[in-house]
Amino acid sequence: MSGLRVVPAWRHGQERLYVCGADGRSVAWYDRDSSRVNLIAEDREEAVLRALAPFLTGHVTVGPPPLPTPVEMARLALHPDDDLAPNRPGEALHIALEREALTPRRLRSDARYRALTAERAVGEALDGLEGAGWRVLHSVPLPGGARIHHLLIGPGGLFCVSTLAVRRHRVRIADPLVTVGRGEPAPLLRTLRSDASRASFALTAEVRPVLALAGTGAADPEVAPPPRDVRVLRESELGSLARLGGQLKPADVEALHALARDRHTWRRV
Structure with missing residues (x-):
């Protein structure tokens, strides 16, 4: 067991699926609209993808979160x-x-x-x-x-x-x-x-x-x-x-x- 759980949330009208560890901290999130999995903890990529498997549709890209904009x-x-x-x-x-x-x-x-x-x-x-x-x-x-x-x-x-x-x-x-x-x-x-x-x-x-x-x-x-x-x-x-x-x-x-x-x-x- 990876100990990861998937928590849905909404941000600016768009759905995100957050992958959280046992301590409640996010280790990744999945943006459905962009078909991208953003990894905060890159060493847990395989466990994150296993946890998200029931929710992934089509081809997805996986990588670190994009750099924040000035805004x-x-x-x-x-x-x-x-x-x-x-x-x-x-x-x-x-x-x-x-x-x-x-x-x-x-x-x-x-x-x-x-x-x-x-x-x-x-x-x-x-x-x-x-x-x-x-x-x-x-x-x-x-x-x-x-x-x-x-x-x-x-x-x-x-x-x-x-x-x-x-x-x-x-x-x-x-x-x-x-x-x-x-x-x-x-x-x-x-x-x-x-x-x-x-x-x-x-x-x-x-x-x-x-x-x-x-x-x-x-x-x-x-x-x-x-x-x-x-x-x-x-x-x-x-x-x-x-x-x-x-x-x-x-x-x-x-x-x-x-x-x-x-x-x-x-x-x-």
């Missing part, structure tokens, strides 16, 4: 406390509500809970684009207490996505003011443009603003005239962004995502 090296050097990639949609709201430990009744009546529900819905829709070559960061902190709800990076460029909870309410947009139901008009488009401009400065790349309306039962937004340079999309329409392309190559997407996920990138904007 991968930067990611590996990033301290976990400075990595924004694990942030959940509405991360800042999650933390604030958990600290206050509100009762269920008070939680449902808190406007931040409705905002959190909306950010979760929009975040889930954007996360669904990753299979089409897009990357998403949620709740990106900016100096002064502001934050970008979602930063979308992909073949069609970069987008600063702000979420607005509009469940069962009428929405009126008169640039830069946005009115939800009977609430007071707020200059949300001005704030959104400012956040997108700060992101452009931080990433040295054009970042376009998107206002995402989250919630069911709302009438079509009243927009007159259409806001300058801001896309206004319903939560269900966010998938249309996946059809955009021709702006960034996959390597550019990964490089910008690596830069954006570093908390230090945003401290001087």
